[in-house]
Amino acid sequence: MKVKNSNKRRLEKKIFERIRILCFNRHNKCVVCGSDKILQAGHLIPSKSSTTLRYDLRNIFTQCRNCNLIHRYNQAPYFLWYIKTFGIQAFENLVYLSKIKKKYSTKDLEKLLQELTIEVNNLKMKL
Numbered sequence: 001m002k003v004k005n006s007n008k009r010r011l012e013k014k015i016f017e018r019i020r021i022l023c024f025n026r027h028n029k030c031v032v033c034g035s036d037k038i039l040q041a042g043h044l045i046p047s048k049s050s051t052t053l054r055y056d057l058r059n060i061f062t063q064c065r066n067c068n069l070i071h072r073y074n075q076a077p078y079f080l081w082y083i084k085t086f087g088i089q090a091f092e093n094l095v096y097l098s099k100i101k102k103k104y105s106t107k108d109l110e111k112l113l114q115e116l117t118i119e120v121n122n123l124k125m126k127l
């Protein structure tokens with residue numbers, strides 16, 4: 001059991017490394033305030049409350065550390081940016097998806113890592 005969990009953690013770490021690359025490629029500044037200092041990949045709908053959107057790039061965008069921290073107690077600025085950019089229907093769709101529970105098996109995570117690695121490699125070829 002312990003081995004399995006540490007394997008999942010290792011996979012998740014690699015998944016988030018790739019998510020960060022893809023996220024920063026899409027926006028190289030904080031989407032909320034425009035800062036380019038201490039950038040992070042921030043979940044719009046927190047990954048703790050939504051397992052479905054945990055690794056979903058539709059729910060993860062570039063934020064500065066400050067805006068990412070603020071988002072914990074004031075979600076309005078990030079939500080507003082999202083709605084202005086993608087529209088209310090896209091936002092409603094995310095909220096809908098966030099309510100679906102998903103459990104990731106090691107196999108699921110391996111598949112996801114593989115898909116993200118291909119995306120990152122495609123990105124490198126374009127550069």
Ligand SMILES: [Zn+2]
Binds near residue numbers: 035
């Ligand atoms: Zn910011």
